[in-house]
Amino acid sequence: MARTANLEARQRILDTAHRLFYTSGLNAVSMDAVASAAGMKKANLFHYYPSKESLELAVLDHAAASMNERIARVARTTFDPIGGIQRIFEEAAAVMRQSHCSGGCFFGNLALESADGNEPIRRKVAEHLQAWTTLLAAFLERWHRTGYFREEFQPHVAAQAILSLLEGALLFSKASKSPEPVDSAKHLAVAYLEAIRA
Amino acid sequence: MARTANLEARQRILDTAHRLFYTSGLNAVSMDAVASAAGMKKANLFHYYPSKESLELAVLDHAAASMNERIARVARTTFDPIGGIQRIFEEAAAVMRQSHCSGGCFFGNLALESADGNEPIRRKVAEHLQAWTTLLAAFLERWHRTGYFREEFQPHVAAQAILSLLEGALLFSKASKSPEPVDSAKHLAVAYLEAIRA
DNA sequence: GGATAGATTTACCATCCGGTTGGTCAACTG
DNA sequence: CAGTTGACCAACCGGATGGTAAATCTATCC
Numbered sequence: 001m002a003r004t005a006n007l008e009a010r011q012r013i014l015d016t017a018h019r020l021f022y023t024s025g026l027n028a029v030s031m032d033a034v035a036s037a038a039g040m041k042k043a044n045l046f047h048y049y050p051s052k053e054s055l056e057l058a059v060l061d062h063a064a065a066s067m068n069e070r071i072a073r074v075a076r077t078t079f080d081p082i083g084g085i086q087r088i089f090e091e092a093a094a095v096m097r098q099s100h101c102s103g104g105c106f107f108g109n110l111a112l113e114s115a116d117g118n119e120p121i122r123r124k125v126a127e128h129l130q131a132w133t134t135l136l137a138a139f140l141e142r143w144h145r146t147g148y149f150r151e152e153f154q155p156h157v158a159a160q161a162i163l164s165l166l167e168g169a170l171l172f173s174k175a176s177k178s179p180e181p182v183d184s185a186k187h188l189a190v191a192y193l194e195a196i197r198a
Numbered sequence: 199m200a201r202t203a204n205l206e207a208r209q210r211i212l213d214t215a216h217r218l219f220y221t222s223g224l225n226a227v228s229m230d231a232v233a234s235a236a237g238m239k240k241a242n243l244f245h246y247y248p249s250k251e252s253l254e255l256a257v258l259d260h261a262a263a264s265m266n267e268r269i270a271r272v273a274r275t276t277f278d279p280i281g282g283i284q285r286i287f288e289e290a291a292a293v294m295r296q297s298h299c300s301g302g303c304f305f306g307n308l309a310l311e312s313a314d315g316n317e318p319i320r321r322k323v324a325e326h327l328q329a330w331t332t333l334l335a336a337f338l339e340r341w342h343r344t345g346y347f348r349e350e351f352q353p354h355v356a357a358q359a360i361l362s363l364l365e366g367a368l369l370f371s372k373a374s375k376s377p378e379p380v381d382s383a384k385h386l387a388v389a390y391l392e393a394i395r396a
Numbered sequence: 397g398g399a400t401a402g403a404t405t406t407a408c409c410a411t412c413c414g415g416t417t418g419g420t421c422a423a424c425t426g
Numbered sequence: 427c428a429g430t431t432g433a434c435c436a437a438c439c440g441g442a443t444g445g446t447a448a449a450t451c452t453a454t455c456c
Contacts, residue, residue: 006432006433009433023314024314024315025311025315027225027226030412031413031415032414040434040435041434041435041436042413042415043415043417043436044433044434044435046414046415046416047433047434050415051414052413052414052415102313102314103314104310108310108366108369109310111369111370111372111373112302112306112307112372112373113223113310113311115300115302116221116222116300116301116372117222117223117226122373125373126373126374126375129374154385157382157385160370160378160379160382161363161367161382161383162386163366164366164367164369164370164379165359165362165363165366167365167366167370168306168361168363168365168366168367168369169359169366171306171309171310171362172309172327172358172361172365174310174313174314175310175313175323175327176327176328177320177324181358181359184355184356184358184359185358185359185362185363187352187359188355188359188363188386188390191390191394192386192389192390192393195389195393195394196389196393204403207403228443228444229443229444229445230442230443230444238403238404239404239405240443241404241405241406241407241446241447242403242404242405244446245403245404246403248445249444249445250443250444250445
């Protein structure tokens with residue numbers, strides 16, 4: 001099998017590492033654990049990724065790509081802004097219920113784990129979080145231009161606050177092992193948007 | 199110095215560990231680092247706290263106590279509910295600006311660090327988070343009973359969502375190294391409460 | 397002054413972790 | 427067939443970590 005990079009192994013490593021990093025965090029997962037779970041020896045894992053950080057960054061990009069797909073799908077099949085926001089929170093609540101309130105948001109978890117002490121990871125996390133804020137702001141902005149919201153509505157501020165609300169609710173849900181906070185958050189977000197509708 | 203527990207040393211350990219745990223997380227701080235920063239040897243630290251976990255739990259209680267004092271002080275000097283919520287977010291924003299958007303909320307950080315894999319810590323974090331939710335809900339409830347809010351206002355739901363919003367905003371602020379998300383969150387919280395005011 | 401008990405330190409241990417070394421084996425290429 | 431290359435692995439290394447053992451030091455009480 002010379003001359004061709006083993007793409008199947010790389011993909012398997014990425015998927016495995018993503019799963020482990022998601023459920024336990026970056027620092028709590030050793031390269032040996034990733035290797036074992038992916039069915040190979042640690043030294044071979046280092047053959048594919050020259051350092052743990054390079055693997056972490058690759059997993060982040062991999063995860064962001066699949067998250068972007070999910071977002072695009074929701075955006076494509078949503079017709080009114082309030083229903084769209086509502087659906088985002090409902091999907092998040094469903095995921096939390098299904099996972100018995102563990103996991104939460106991969107990027108939110110990494111944000112807190114790496115924000116003060118792992119600058120490369122923090123930058124990448126911030127980059128993706130920023131991108132999603134901009135995406136949501138643009139979505140709201142389009143509706144704002146049609147006159148859907150009152151004039152003083154600020155799409156960027158609303159987008160930033162709604163994503164904060166979602167991340168915070170997932171944090172609360174995870175910590176208290178109850179999906180209730182996500183429901184409360186949905187209620188707040190929807191009530192706000194209803195109130196500022198024209 | 200026999201026959202009397204050395205309370206001064208215990209307090210110094212608690213303060214030092216709190217500072218280190220706050221800025222770097224639980225797992226990233228070694229017992230040796232705590233001991234050094236507190237001006238003693240590691241083995242002596244184990245003389246005061248028989249395990250790392252016992253120290254962590256003690257620091258959590260210590261931190262919760264000082265946080266409760268801060269909350270009580272804010273509650274005592276606040277007269278209208280919207281102004282009170284506004285002030286909570288403004289104080290959080292000021293803290294973030296002062297710390298160059300590092301640190302955030304000690305309990306929020308620990309929630310994500312320990313929720314999936316450190317049950318004793320998770321329980322204590324959840325316990326304190328729950329207590330603050332109840333405290334805020336009672337605060338809103340008192341005003342609700344005076345007719346300040348419209349009838350459909352749900353103090354517990356609002357309290358849970360507002361704290362989620364605050365935690366999420368601190369997470370965003372920390373990850374993006376900008377205090378802006380906290381301002382956006384304040385805007386959302388205040389706008390919601392204004393909208394549901396009677 | 398001697399016994400007592402907490403306080404402090406030095407030295408140590410087992411384990412784990414990221415990463416390296418040195419090498420085997422099979423497949424492809426010229 | 428000879429040489430090259432990618433995939434894979436056992437063994438190892440240096441450093442850090444949580445935790446322990448045992449000795450010493452020091453203040454107090456009788």
